[in-house]
Amino acid sequence: MMDMHVHSVFSYDGKAEIEEIIEECHKKGLERFCVTDHYEYEDGKLAHGFNYEEYAVTMEKFGLPRGVELGWDGIGEVELPGEFDFVLLGVHKFKEKAPAEELVTDYLERTLYVVKNVEFHALAHLDYPARYVQVDFRVREDLVEEVLEYLVKNGKVLEVNTAGLFKHGKPNPDFWTLEMYWDMGGRFITLGSDAHDPLDVARGFEEVLSVLKERFRFELVFVDGGRILSKTLR
Numbered sequence: 468m469m470d471m472h473v474h475s476v477f478s479y480d481g482k483a484e485i486e487e488i489i490e491e492c493h494k495k496g497l498e499r500f501c502v503t504d505h506y507e508y509e510d511g512k513l514a515h516g517f518n519y520e521e522y523a524v525t526m527e528k529f530g531l532p533r534g535v536e537l538g539w540d541g542i543g544e545v546e547l548p549g550e551f552d553f554v555l556l557g558v559h560k561f562k563e564k565a566p567a568e569e570l571v572t573d574y575l576e577r578t579l580y581v582v583k584n585v586e587f588h589a590l591a592h593l594d595y596p597a598r599y600v601q602v603d604f605r606v607r608e609d610l611v612e613e614v615l616e617y618l619v620k621n622g623k624v625l626e627v628n629t630a631g632l633f634k635h636g637k638p639n640p641d642f643w644t645l646e647m648y649w650d651m652g653g654r655f656i657t658l659g660s661d662a663h664d665p666l667d668v669a670r671g672f673e674e675v676l677s678v679l680k681e682r683f684r685f686e687l688v689f690v691d692g693g694r695i696l697s698k699t700l701r
C-alpha cells in the first residue's frame with residue numbers, strides 16, 4: 468500500500484519532516500508514500516512554492532519519488548519548476564459564500580478547465596469544497612460526469628482522498644462519484660491521506676479500502692523507481 472498524497476515541511480502548511488513520515492509509515496506497516504508538496508498558483512501568480520533543487524536532492528537522499536500537488540484556480544498560466552514523477556492536480560479555490568449550486572458549478576467548471584490545460588497524472592479531491600461547506604455535488608452531476616469522462620478518455624487517474632472522512636465523514640470524492648467513474652469505465656485510482664502532520668499518514672485507508680474492495684476492482688496506481696505502475700485492488 469502506498470499513500471500517494473503526503474505533505475512535508477516543503478509545503479507552506481506542512482509540518483512533517485521526511486524522517487517523521489518514514490517512521491510513521493513503518494509503525495503503520497505502510498510500504499511507501501509519495502511526498503506531494505504544494506506548488507500553488509492563484510490569480511495568475513505563484514502563491515506557494517518550494518525550492519525545487521533542494522526538494523529533488525532531499526527526495527533522492529531518502530529514495531523517494533518526486534511528487535507534487537499542483538494547485539491551480541484556472542487563472543493565467545502555470546509552470547512546474549522541474550521534473551516530477553507524480554503530479555497531482557487540485558483546485559483549491561471555490562466561492563465559499565455562494566449558494567450551493569453556484570459554488571459547485573463554478574468549482575467543477577474550473578476543474579474542467581484545469582484538467583484540459585495542464586499536464587498531470589491524477590486529479591486530487593474532486594469534490595474538495597464538500598470538506599468545508601455543506602454542498603451536494605449531485606446538483607451538477609452532469610459536470611461531475613464530464614470531468615470523469617475526460618479522465619477516462621485521457622488516461623488520467625482519479626484520486627480517492629481520505630482526509631474528507633475527518634471533515635465531513637466522506638472521502639473526496641464521495642462513493643457515488645466513484646460508482647459513476649467505475650460504471651463509465653474508469654479503472655485507475657490513487658489513495659491519498661493528504662496528511663499535513665506525520666501522524667495522519669494513511670489515515671482513513673482501512674475504512675475506505677473496505678468499501679472499495681467490496682464494490683469495485685480498481686487498479687491502484689503508485690510510483691516505483693520513477694515509473695507509474697498499478698496493481699488490482701482486491
Ligand SMILES: [Zn+2]
Nearest residue numbers: 536557591592
Ligand atoms: Zn489539495
Ligand SMILES: [Zn+2]
Nearest residue numbers: 472474536661
Ligand atoms: Zn494536499
